Structures are given as C-alpha cells and as structure tokens.
Amino acid sequence: MQGNFSADQAATLRERFTLVLMTHNRPAFLQRTLQYYSDYPCSILVLDSSTESAAAMAAGYPGVEYLHLPQFSYLGFQAKLTYGVNRVSTPFMAFAADDDFLLFDGLNQSLDFLEANPDYGICHGYCLNYLAEATRVNYYRRNKKVREDYDAPRAEQRLLDYMGEFLPPFFAVTRTALLRQWFELLPEGTSFEWQEIGHVYFLLTNAKARVLPIAYAVRETNYGVSEHKTEVIHVLAFTDPKSVAEREQFADFLAGLPTAIEGLDHAARRQLALDSFAAMAEGLFKGRAVTLDLVWGSAWNDPLKPPVRTFEPSQYVEMPFYNQAFFDQLTAFEFLIHAMPAGRLQLQQLEPLLLRQEQLLQAHVSDTPGTVGSRLWAALEHNAFNREVVRRLAVHLRETNEIEQSEALFAWLARLEGVLKQSGRELLGSMQSGRLLDWLEARKPDGAAMAAIDEHLALHQGGPQFGILLLDLDNNQVALQDTFDSLLAGLSKAFRIMVFTTGEPPMVTSLHNTLHFIKVSREDYVERINQLARQSSCEWLLLAEAGDRFTATGLLRASLELLNAPDCRAVAVDEIQQQADGAWRELLRPGVNLDLLQTNPALMARHWLLRREVLVEAGGFDKQYGQALEFDLLLRLIERGGLNGLAHLDEPLLITPAPQASASEHARQALIRHLTSRGYKAQVSTPVAGTLRIDYRHVERPLVSILLRSQDNLDALQRCLKSILQRTRYARYEVLIADNASQSPQLLEWLAQQPQEGGKVRVLQSAERLSPAALCNAASGEAKGDYLVLLASDAEVVNANWIEALLNQAQRPEVGVVGAKLLDADGKLAQAGLLLDADAGVTPACAGEAGNAPGYLNCLAVEQNRPAVSASCLMVRREVYQALEGLDETTFAEAFGDVDLCLKAAAAGLLTVWTPQVQVIHSGQVATDPAALAALRAKWSAQWPGAALGQVLAPSKAALDWVGLIG
Secondary structure, eight states, X not given: OOOOOOHHHHHHHHXXXXXXXXXXXXXXXXXHHHHHHTTSOSEEEEEEXXXXXXXXXXXXXXXXXXXXXXXXXXXXXXXHHHHHHTTOOSSEEEEEETTOEEOHHHHHHHHHHHHHOTTEEEEEEEEEEEEEOSSEEEEEEEEOOOOOEEOOSSHHHHHHHHHHTOOOOTTSEEEXXXXXXXXXXXXXXXXXXHHHHXXXXXXXXXXXXXXXXXXXXXXXXXXXXXXXXXXXXXHHHOOSHHHHHHHHHHHHHHHXXXXXXXXXXXXXXXXXXXXXXXXXXXXXXXXXXXXXXEEEEEEOOOTXXXXXXXXXXXXXXXXXXXXXXXXXXXXXXXXXXXXXXXXXXXXXXXXXXXXXXXXXXXXXXXXXXXHHHHHHHHHHHHOTTOHHHHHHHHHHHHHTTOHHXXXXXXXXXXXXXXXXXXXXXXXXXXXXXXXXXXXXXXXXXXXXHHHHHHHHHHTTTTSOOEXXXXXXXXXXXXXXXXXXXXXXXXXXXXXXXXXXXXXXXXXXXXXXXXXXXXXXXXXXXXXXXXXXXXXXXXXXEEEEETTOEEOTTHHHHHHHHHTTOXXXXXXXXXXXXXXXXXXXXXXXXXXXXXXXXXXXXXXXXXXXXXXXXXXXXXXXXXXXXXXXXXXXXXXXXXXXXXXXXXXEEEEEEEEEEOXXXXXXXXXXXXXXXXXXXXXXXXXXXXXXXXXXXXXXXXXXXXXXXXXXXXXXXXXXXXXXXXXXXXXXXXXXXXXXXEEXXXXXXXXXXXXXXXXXXXXXXXXXXXXXXXXXXXXXXXXXXXXXXXXXXXXXXXXXXXXXXXXXXXXXXXXXXTEEEEEEEEEOTTXXXXXXXXXXXXXXXXXXXXXXXXXXXXXXXXXGGXXXXXXXXXXXXXXXXXXXXXXXXSSOSSTTSSSSHHHHHHHHHHHTTOEXXXXXXXXXEOOOOOOOOHHHHHHHHHHTGGGOOOXXXXXXXXXXXXXXXXXXXXX
C-alpha cells in the first residue's frame, strides 16, 4: 500500500521491528487491520482478549503470530500488554490499536532514526484522526505543531518539556528493552490514566524523544468519550482529597523508579513527578499540542472516480499532511474502511443504505432492461462498495453492450473481492433490518402449504375481501407505485385498492375494478372515504397512505384468521416501521390495550383492519378529527361495544414510515369527547409530544391502607416507612405493618414504639410465621381503607404524588390493579410491569433501560395495560381484592401471587394498569420458583403467549405453521 519491499528488506524488518496489535471483541476491526498490515513485512503479534478466538481469521495472514488471551478482559489491559511485551524478541516495537492506521513510511523513518541515535528511546510523528460514516470519512487535526526534539541532557528538563506539550507516545516506535522494563515495574492494577501518564514519565526520564515532522498515524476518533470511560485530565486536575491522594501516591511510586535523573533525592524526584503532572494538565487545558479540529471530509460515492474531498474553512498547512503522497495513502485507507466496514457509527448509517439496495435488487413483474438498469444505478449510488450491486450492474451493462463501463465495474469488483470477506447481504443480515427482512421471507409458506391454503380459501369463496383505502393527498406517483408493487408481490390477491388522490386520475375506473381512482381534495376526502365504504362490497377496510408497503404474508394470514372470527369488529395488526434514516424496526402491538390506545394513539391507533359494516354503522370517519381519524373511530367503537370484538393479529401487515412524535389536538379533543361520553370530567394534557395524559378528576378522596411486611428487617423497614411519611402528599392514608413473628429484639422494640393515638401507623403482629400471601391477606382483613397498597418493605417511594397517581387509575370502575414504575438503586428501570414470556416465564418489562428513557414512540412515558404488575408496589380496591379472594395462600403462597392476582382480575373483566407517574426504588427481581411458575402456566395457559417476533428473528420455515391455520 505504501511501497514495495524486497525479500532482504522484509527479512531485515522482521528481525528489527515488531508491531503489537491489540484487539478485544471486535473481529471486523481485527480483520481490517490485518488486511492493512499484510503489506508491511514486519513481525506482527496480535494480542486478542476477545471471548471468541479469531485464530482461523489470523491464519489467513502469513507472518502473524496470533495469541488468544481471553484471560485478560478489556479492563485487564495492563496485564495483556505486559504479557505481550515479554513475547517480543526484536529490539524495536510499537503498539497499534485495531481501528488505527500507522503509516508504513512513518514507522520506517522512526525506526531508522532510533537506530541512528542510540540515546533516543522513542520516535514518532504527527497524528490525524478519522471518523467513518456510511459513505464518507471525516478527518480531524489531532496534533498541533510542537518543538519536536526533546533532547535536553537533563532527564528532568526533557520530561517537563514533553509533558508541557504532550503528544501521546503510546503508539510510537520504542526500544523494546525500555518498554519491557516499564511494564515489569508498573504496579498491578494501575488505572488506565496512570498507566498512560507513567508510560511517558518513565520513557522520557530514561531516554530522549523525537517527533519527526512527518505524518505518522491516522487514528479513529473516540465517540464522544473514551471507551473505557476514563480521562487523563481528570486525575491530573481534580482537587478533591481522593484525587490529590492518588496523585501523591503515584508520584511517590515514580520517584522510586530507576531513571537517568541525577542529583535529586526521593523527595525532589517526587516533586518533579508532581510538577510534570501539573505541566501536562496545563498543556492539555490550554490545548498546546492536542486538539480535535475537523479539517476535511472525503465522500466516495462513485467507484469510477476518486473520492471527493471537501475542505473546511480552517486549514493547518504547517502540519505534514498537505501533499499528494499522503492523500493517496488516505485514499487507500478509505478503500479499506468502506470495503471492510467496522465502526459503530459507520454500520449504523450503512444499515438503511444496504436495506434500500436490497430492495432495489428485487425483480418487479413489469421489469424492462431500462427499469432494471435504473434501479441498479440507483442502488450503486447508495453504496459503491456493495459487491453484489457492483456485480449485478456490471453484468447488466455487459448484456446491454455498454462495454466500457462494464469493464470498469468488473475491475472495481475484482478490487473489492481482493479484500472483501462479507457480502452486503451478509452484512445486512447481521443488522436488525436484515434480520427482519430474513424473518419476513421465512414467514412465506412453502409450495405444499400454499397449495393447501389456496384450496382451503377456495372452499370459502376465496376468503374475505380487503378494501385498501389508500390516501394520496400529495399526488405522489412514485409512492403509489411502491404500494402497488408490494401488493402485486404479495401472496394474497383478495384485495381492491381505492386511491383517494388530489391529482388527476391516470385512468377512468369504477368501484368494481381492482384499482379505482377517486379524485378528492383535502377538504372532502373523509366524506368520499365514507361514501365509498358504504358502497363497497369488501368485508374489511384498511386506511393506508401512498408509500406504505404491504408484507407478502400479511393479508393472506389475515384472510385465514378472519374466516373464523365472525364476531370480530376491528383488528390491530403488527407492522414494520421505517425510521427516519430508512432502517427498519418492528412494532409489535401488545394486543388490545385500552390504556395504551388512549395515551399513545400514534403507537396504537394506526392501520387497523375494520369490518366494513361496523365502520358504516358507526357513521364512518369523522372529518372533525382529520388528524386522528382511526383513533376517534376506535374510541367510538369502544363506546358502542366496549372491548368486545376488538382483536389483535400478531402478523406484520405493513412496512410503513414511523410516525412523528408530534402533538395532535385532534387526538386530544377526540379523547376528551370519549371520556365525557363515559361519564368522566377528565382533563387531558400532552406532556410529551405524541402522547396524552389523563387526569380523571375523581371527586372522592378515599382512605388508602399501605401494607408493609415485617420480618426481622429493621433497617429496610425504617427506610421504607421514612420514605412514606416524608414524601407522601396525600393525607388520607394509613400504614399497616404486618409483623411475621419476628425474633429481632431491636425490631420488636421499634415496632412497639410505632402505634400512636390518631397516628398513621398501626402494627399487626402474627404469633406464628405465615407465608407472604397469608400475611398479606391477614393484614388486608384489618385494613380500614377502601384501597390497598401492597408495598415491599425494602422499597422506597420517590414522588410525593404517588398515591394520587395510583388512585387516578384505580378509581376507574374498569380497573382492577395498578402498578408502579420500579427503579433500581442506580436509577435504571427495574420494571415497567410484568410480561408473560413464552420461554422465560414471567419477566420484568424493559428492565435495564435508563430510568428516564421514553421508550420507542414514548411508550414508557404513558400508562398502559400489562398482564401483571409487581406487589413491590401495587394498588387494588379492597372490595376487588376480597372478591378475588386475595393472594392464593396455597399454590402461590411464596411466589407469583401478584401475577395470579392480576390474571384473576383480568378473568373478572378488569384491567391491570401500569403507570410511570409512580416511581418506587426497588430491585424488581422476579421470583425464581420453578414449581410455582409451572403451576402459574398451567392455571393460565390460555393467557400465555406464543413466541414473539423478537424471538423468531432467526429465520425458519417453522416460524409460522400455515397448515395449522387451515387444519
């Protein structure tokens, strides 16, 4: 890449110099760096602490010594380097990270300098930083011009000079003996920061250093912060007692090292180390040598042309980067960066491009050589390094006699195949969009199943007909064609398309045609939809927009399911949502979820299958709520028949743009109208764009009984009670501490002090040990409140309005149980309710998310129905609790009593609501009791879901049992 080496030169270089490559769980970076250094014939030692070995990959690169060292974790960096340095046998060496490019000429010149100057210990040049995007690489000036020669005869002066304008020398060419001595002396467990600082101190106090006026390295820029979450400036500059003590302790260690410092006692050496720390801190603060300034970007979109570089207004011509030879090297780097993508940001940006390329490669029924060529050129423009796209276009050009361009692309393809180990489709398959693409493909029935399906539908007059109400209010012919193409490529042809367009219809059609155009305006399209709905013979209607694409299996699956659902009025379906950048993410709607529908209509009230006569009987869509047509209609259906006849089809029907999280006044007004019809004088606000928050404005302020379990747990119980008494704003509550025959004298003494005349705390004591369920049931019988709160005694309430927020939901007549948002001690989300999982049993929803994470489309910011919530904090009406016979003291006495209670409430027609408006600190750990879990599954088998989409992303024809739908 940077010159040819004769056999003698290569042999000599291998005897003189070793490059030590460091990697950890980044095989793509490792492969790219091995490919790059395969043109540099030095000795190469790979230190790989990854979980999985990459020995097979490294074997493809002759001359590489590969060491798989999983015993050294990422944080075991020091031990790994010490081990590696002791394996080096050449007199000179350099470290290299797997994401950086050390320039061959820079290494050669640095090596030659050290060999010619035995009093120098390290040598390197200047560094440029890069950040790879999908089709672009941005470059940053990392170093400023420095004095370059640190040759003061006194070691202490060299040290202070270098530290004052610090250029990190970790990747410099260095005498191996010096490095080996340093790592032998370095105390085990030294932090990253002090390793780097000590490294400079030891090298500069033992030898001179040289920064050559050459380009030496092109290194990847950190994504905002250091990946190991450390910053040298912090340990150098923080003034808290701990940081000061650490500095003094490390200075004391450095003062005792063998160095070339003469004439200074231990105290003076210690002060020298502290002075060097101060010089380094001042230099970094003032930016004397290290910076990060964007200088130019390089976009490579056309394989037949070199990359196009765009320079920023500020340039730094004093740096040794402004020459053609260096830019030629950058071009070579960029080829590897794009042909072997590895960076997190790069892969994230590549995902939608690769997905779009895959879509453009698909054949269409109406294809001609011209349309195929247009799509292939469009695909190439998205990413010129996709081997399959280049091959297909080169072949197409050859077949259409465009020989010159074809040969140029075949030459480009040969260059790609020289380094490319993974096709674009394989790379896409490792990303979420690609996994979804594979999953959709795997859901297609095979030939035998398709024949059986056709025969089955034929016995039922072809199955239900679907009317696609397709809005084309922007007169977008390209978007319309995308929708048409997806329907034509689908496995079901039981549809009619009614296009409501503001443009001129391209043909005269009628309602009896499969494709019917209706000219509308933005003012009358809702009335025209309602008119067509009354006239249509289709059994089911779906409102969609031009550009929405139908999945191949969605309508077919709906046909089979709806044959056996005569009472179904409306069906929510799953969908694939295309993000703003073009990537795909699945949206699995959680069944019929009244509260999530009310609070997050953007998430829940789109693309429902509506039985035509139900839509007509409801009066059609209401143009008054034009921005929330489906939401308003669904609310009216609920008013007319509750949740009966509303269903969910766990099949993605559409690939559609993700909705923008924006406030909709129409949705808010529709919900106010709906709540008024149900007898509420509710207030509806929009605290987060796209969501709605309901204050039901209940008049009653009932007494609430908070039940705490006491069992030799004084410290936790005291913290819990303190949080209740100090943070609860609601006045009408009592705390019942149910003691389970505790033996702790301290706890018993404390309990005896709690009951006070007219106070809020009562103590109930059991003479014998009871199960948690029995103890809770006994306490509930003594409660005076109309509402019970089951609260874990090791929990702490956070927000003052927690009881009001629970009551806001619990006082609704349709609600049985209300649960809280549980946060762990670190502030992360421990539970957003409980889910019934096909494989794992009972799992905490969204555990591990940031405590304030809004969730996809703000789903964690709003109330929603869950299968269950945790008794760590749970509110239930006392009369409901009693009617459900409380917690099961037999089967679920120790575990899963809360889940069983919620499922009993659901069986009684009551909802379980999770609200994020109540925050409680608790670990949220779910019980591990296999026997109780098995009993829970057996009792509620009808409620237990099958495998969800996220669990079957590994494609398999068995992912969907089509024969089972028609058996």
